[in-house]
Structure formats: structure tokens, C-alpha cells
Amino acid sequence: MKTILKNISWRSWRVWQRNFDVYKATWKVNFIPPLLEPLLYLLAFGFGFGNLIQNVTYEGQAVTYLKFLAPGLVASAIMNHGFFETTYASFVRMYFQKTYDAILSTPLMLEDVILGEIIWGATKALLAGSFMLVIACLWGLISWTAALMMLPIAFLAGMAFSGMGMCFTAVVKNIEMFNFPVFLLITPMFLFSSVFFPIESLPRWTQYVAQAMPLTFLVSVLRALVMGHFYQPHIIQIVGLLAIAVICTFLSIFLMKKKLLK
Amino acid sequence: MGIMKNSEENIIHAKGLSKAFGDVQAVDQIDFTVKKQSCFGFLGPNGAGKTTTIRMISCFLEPSDGVLEVLGKNVKESPRYIKERIGICPQEDNLDPDLTVENNLRVFARYFDIVGKEANLRSEELLHFMGLFSKRKATIEELSGGMKRRLIIARSLLNRPKLLVLDEPTTGLDPQSRHQIWEKLQQLKNEGTTILLTTHYMEEAARLCDQLVIMDQGKIVVEGEPKALIEQHIGSSIVEIESDQEDVEIYLKAHGLEFERNPTHFFIYGRAIMSLWPEISQKFGEKFCVLRMATLEDVFLKLTGRALRES
Ligand SMILES: Nc1ncnc2c1ncn2[C@@H]1O[C@H](COP(=O)(O)OP(=O)(O)O)[C@@H](O)[C@H]1O
Ligand SMILES: [Mg+2]
Numbered sequence: 001m002k003t004i005l006k007n008i009s010w011r012s013w014r015v016w017q018r019n020f021d022v023y024k025a026t027w028k029v030n031f032i033p034p035l036l037e038p039l040l041y042l043l044a045f046g047f048g049f050g051n052l053i054q055n056v057t058y059e060g061q062a063v064t065y066l067k068f069l070a071p072g073l074v075a076s077a078i079m080n081h082g083f084f085e086t087t088y089a090s091f092v093r094m095y096f097q098k099t100y101d102a103i104l105s106t107p108l109m110l111e112d113v114i115l116g117e118i119i120w121g122a123t124k125a126l127l128a129g130s131f132m133l134v135i136a137c138l139w140g141l142i143s144w145t146a147a148l149m150m151l152p153i154a155f156l157a158g159m160a161f162s163g164m165g166m167c168f169t170a171v172v173k174n175i176e177m178f179n180f181p182v183f184l185l186i187t188p189m190f191l192f193s194s195v196f197f198p199i200e201s202l203p204r205w206t207q208y209v210a211q212a213m214p215l216t217f218l219v220s221v222l223r224a225l226v227m228g229h230f231y232q233p234h235i236i237q238i239v240g241l242l243a244i245a246v247i248c249t250f251l252s253i254f255l256m257k258k259k260l261l262k
Numbered sequence: 263m264g265i266m267k268n269s270e271e272n273i274i275h276a277k278g279l280s281k282a283f284g285d286v287q288a289v290d291q292i293d294f295t296v297k298k299q300s301c302f303g304f305l306g307p308n309g310a311g312k313t314t315t316i317r318m319i320s321c322f323l324e325p326s327d328g329v330l331e332v333l334g335k336n337v338k339e340s341p342r343y344i345k346e347r348i349g350i351c352p353q354e355d356n357l358d359p360d361l362t363v364e365n366n367l368r369v370f371a372r373y374f375d376i377v378g379k380e381a382n383l384r385s386e387e388l389l390h391f392m393g394l395f396s397k398r399k400a401t402i403e404e405l406s407g408g409m410k411r412r413l414i415i416a417r418s419l420l421n422r423p424k425l426l427v428l429d430e431p432t433t434g435l436d437p438q439s440r441h442q443i444w445e446k447l448q449q450l451k452n453e454g455t456t457i458l459l460t461t462h463y464m465e466e467a468a469r470l471c472d473q474l475v476i477m478d479q480g481k482i483v484v485e486g487e488p489k490a491l492i493e494q495h496i497g498s499s500i501v502e503i504e505s506d507q508e509d510v511e512i513y514l515k516a517h518g519l520e521f522e523r524n525p526t527h528f529f530i531y532g533r534a535i536m537s538l539w540p541e542i543s544q545k546f547g548e549k550f551c552v553l554r555m556a557t558l559e560d561v562f563l564k565l566t567g568r569a570l571r572e573s
Contacts, residue, residue, distance in 0.1 A: 098356035105350040106373035
């Protein structure tokens with residue numbers, strides 16, 4: 001813990017820059033999918049599914065289904081892109097491309113590399129969330145002011161999900177093993193964290209589980225900002241995300257040091 | 263740790279250096295010193311512990327025992343200081359496949375805080391030096407094995423290292439590429455860069471190294487200058503007899519000659535062979551006998567044995 005703190009430095013920025021350079025070089029490939037994704041979701045749910053449901057009750061007030069759904073989709077984009085960047089993408093860099101090995105033969109320490117990767121994952125999450133937000137704003141589902149307030153939350157949540165991803169990257173033996181956290185963690189969160197329906201519609205014991213999911217924190221905070229119903233519990237949820245981000249960052253560095261430098 | 267005299271002159275100093283992976287003692291109590299502006303070689307069969315030693319010098323792995331100082335600093339205490347000032351060419355290619363040749367250098371320079379115009383100048387200079395300038399826009403995939411190696415060497419020189427560490431820099435390369443790399447390393451050596459390298463090619467070690475050690479099973483078997491080692495362990499010449507007959511062995515024993523035998527050949531060392539050569543070639547047939555200069559390879563095989571190493 002002490003050495004981790006000692007070895008973390010601003011040089012993480014260099015790792016972020018490396019990833020950003022690669023991102024810029026292939027920007028067309030990187031831009032189009034996250035931009036299309038929200039459109040597909042909104043089309044499917046807005047015109048398809050949304051026609052079955054007229055209104056949803058949120059905090060005692062009726063809102064259209066699309067307005068209810070929009071912040072949930074922003075949140076799940078943040079989760080997916082943050083988590084995928086530090087699992088599949090980081091694993092490829094670490095294991096197949098030996099990028100970490102190369103970076104470690106410079107003044108950077110493993111702590112810098114991992115922190116840089118997590119911050120990069122959070123950046124990808126922020127970008128994906130932003131694309132979703134822009135579409136939702138243009139669609140008239142979210143106000144531009146609310147969207148602006150969501151950006152720092154999106155980055156923070158990105159750190160939390162990227163940190164979680166990096167913990168798995170530090171322990172899996174091969175890339176197929178990421179199927180476990182995806183099916184056991186990411187998919188259940190996507191389905192049960194009130195992205196698509198209020199948690200109250202679930203059976204009681206499932207509600208408790210759902211309430212504890214990191215994605216639930218994020219959806220709840222984002223939805224509160226959209227609806228203008230931001231209260232104290234939401235601050236606690238933000239602190240929760242912050243705690244996950246910090247703990248997962250440290251834990252992943254610790255696990256990674258054990259894996260690579262034993 | 264400043265007890266050593268002339269510590270300024272010692273680029274690397276290792277004492278009782280060890281590394282264990284679980285039950286495997288990969289490096290076992292080795293001592294060596296690399297002097298400034300020299301070329302130091304690590305020879306040894308696969309699994310001898312060369313790469314592990316190099317990874318400790320590059321601050322990748324912490325020694326499990328012993329002292330290791332690089333540029334006068336302890337590797338456990340000052341990894342950043344050391345890594346900032348040395349260049350490392352790893353055994354495995356770890357060029358960045360997501361970046362072009364020139365961007366590989368620029369991005370790598372940035373890790374050393376060499377940015378902007380300086381990074382471009384330095385990259386260009388090194389691309390010229392390693393004969394890769396015409397390939398600067400190419401992707402890594404488009405490079406041949408020899409070009410990749412040269413790019414890795416170029417990359418390791420970006421920070422103008424005081425010490426250049428190369429792990430098997432020419433393994434798997436064609437003779438042209440190998441000679442090209444030797445030429446560049448010789449040039450760097452003449453300019454005053456201290457070099458440490460591991461190799462399987464005895465010719466490479468004999469050509470480049472001022473001092474070398476032969477490692478086997480984690481231990482240093484022998485240390486010295488290449489020429490002196492040959493003279494000391496083999497003599498100036500060696501005789502090979504292609505034969506599996508017992509009478510050869512009986513003859514050699516009768517004359518008190520030092521020899522080794524494998525299923526097809528006898529290898530005979532020692533100063534006495536020059537005078538016995540006419541008799542030997544007469545007796546066992548000119549066609550089957552060879553007298554040749556002793557090389558470092560003979561020393562290597564004598565000291566590490568002729569059996570195949572699996573690991
Ligand atoms: N990370 C590791 N974990 C376990 N054993 C290792 C590891 N790295 C090397 N070894 C073992 O240490 C010994 C020395 O390996 P190495 O230093 O790579 O040898 P060389 O480079 O001389 O071929 C070998 O037996 C090898 O299997
Ligand atoms: Mg090796």
C-alpha cells in the first residue's frame with residue numbers, strides 16, 4: 001500500500017497519451033459504434049417497446065418511458081465501455097502486445113501503467129456516455145444543463161467500472177475467462193439496475209441485491225439529475241461510486257504487481 | 263553501499279545475487295561487475311538464468327537475495343532513477359503494433375519526457391543510424407525480423423543510455439542482419455556506451471565482449487576475457503575425430519590426452535595435440551580427422567556439457 005502510493009505519479013498521463021494517440025489514429029472505427037449504439041437503443045425502445053408502455057411513475061410523477069429510459073442508457077454505456085476497455089482491450093495490450101513490458105522499461109512503474117489504463121478506460125466511458133447524452137439531448141429527452149452536470153459523474157463512474165475491470169484483468173488466465181464477470185456481473189447489472197424499469201417492480205429480495213449494484217447508483221444519480229429530483233441519498237451514491245473507484249484502483253494495482261512482478 | 267572503491271567505474275555490481283520462482287532457483291548466488299565503457303557478455307544454455315538476471319538489472323523483478331547495484335544505485339530503492347538512464351532490448355519483441363515505426367519511437371521517447379521537436383529529432387537521428395528511415399511510415403507488421411530488432415535497438419537508445427542491456431539481440435536473424443547489428447553495437451561501444459548482452463552465438467560474444475561469464479543452472483561457471491578463456495580451457499587448437507570406435511579412446515587415454523566423446527565424435531584438447539596431430543591423422547584416417555582453431559564454443563560445450571537442454 002505504501003509503495004503503491006509512493007510509485008503512483010503524474011507519469012500515468014503518458015500511458016493515457018499513448019492510448020489516446022492510438023485512438024486518434026483509428027478515430028473512424030472508434031467513433032461510429034458508440035454513436036450508432038444510442039440511436040439503435042432509442043429506436044428499438046422508443047418506437048418498438050415504448051409504444052407498449054405509455055408512462056412510468058418516478059417519484060410519484062408520471063414520465064414518458066423514453067425519458068425514464070434515457071439516463072439508464074447513458075449509465076449502461078458508461079459501464080460497458082469502462083469495463084470493456086480495461087478487460088478485453090487492456091488484456092490484449094498486456095498479454096498479446098506486451099505493451100506493459102515495453103512501458104516498464106522506461107521510468108514508468110507498474111503503478112503508473114495501471115492507473116493510466118484505468119483513467120483511459122474512464123475516458124472511453126465518458127466519451128461513450130457523452131455520445132449517448134448528445135443524442136438524448138437532440139431527441140429532447142435530457143436538457144443540455146443536466147447533461148453537462150452528468151459529465152463529471154460519468155467520468156467518476158467510468159473510473160469505478162474501469163477499476164473493476166482491471167481487477168479481473170489482473171486475475172484471469174486467458175481472455176475467454178472474461179465471460180464470467182460479463183455474464184455474472186455486467187449483464188445482471190444491465191438488466192436489474194433500473195435501466196429499463198423501476199427497482200420497485202422487482203420481488204423484494206431482488207430489490208435488495210439490485211440496490212447494492214454499482215450501476216444502480218449511477219442510474220439513480222443520473223435520473224435524479226434529469227428529473228431535477230436530486231436529494232441526499234444521491235450524494236451517498238456518488239460517494240459509493242468514488243469508494244468503488246478508489247478501492248478497485250488500489251486492488252487492481254496490488255493484484256497486478258503480484259501477477260507480473262512476483 | 264559506497265564501500266566499493268572506484269564505484270564510479272562500476273556500472274553494475276552484483277554480489278550473491280539470487281532469484282527464486284517458488285522452488286526453481288533461476289539465479290543462484292552470482293557475483294559480477296561490469297566496468298564502465300566495456301562490453302560484458304552472459305552466455306549459457308536455455309534456462310541458465312540469463313533473462314532473469316537481465317530482468318533484475320532492468321528493475322522488472324526484485325532480487326530475492328543479494329545485492330544488485332546499477333549505476334551506483336540499489337535496484338530495490340531506485341528503480342526509476344535506473345530505468346531513466348539505461349536502455350533495454352528485451353528477448354521478445356514488444357514493439358507497439360498499434361503505432362507506426364516513427365510513432366513507436368515518439369511515443370516511447372515521451373515516456374522519458376522527451377517530447378516535441380526534440381523527440382522528432384532524436385527519432386529521426388536513430389532511424390538513420392539503424393538504417394530504418396525509409397520505413398518510418400511503415401506499420402510494425404510490415405517489418406522483417408531484422409528490422410524489428412533494429413527498431414527495438416533504436417528505441418532503447420532514445421534516452422542516450424549510459425548502459426545498454428540486450429537480451430539475445432540477434433537470435434533468429436539471418437547472417438546479414440546479424441552482422442549489421444554487430445556493426446552498430448561495435449559503433450556504440452566505440453562511442454563509449456557500456457553494453458551488457460546475452461547470446462547463444464559464441465562468435466558474437468568473442469567479437470563484441472571484453473569480458474564474459476558462462477552461466478549454467480543459475481550459477482556462473484566461469485568468467486574471463488574470451489581469448490584467455492579459450493587459451494585456459496582448450497588451448498589454441500582442437501582435434502575432432504569422427505569415430506565411435508573404442509580403440510580411439512584407448513589410444514587417447516594411453517597418451518594421457520584430455521578429450522570428450524559423443525556418439526559420433528571425439529574432441530581432443532590440450533597443448534600436446536599439435537605434436538601428436540600427424541600421428542593421429544595417419545592412424546585414424548585423414549578423412550576423419552580435423553585440426554582446427556579452438557573457439558569459445560568449445561569452451562562453452564566443455565563447461566556446460568553437450569547434452570541437450572530442454573527448458
Ligand atoms: N516468471 C517465471 N516463473 C517461474 N519460473 C521462471 C520464470 N522466469 C524464468 N523461470 C525459470 O527460471 C529459469 C531461468 O530462466 P531464464 O532466466 O529465462 O533463462 P535463460 O534466459 O538463460 O534461457 C528457467 O528454469 C525458467 O523456467
Ligand atoms: Mg533468455
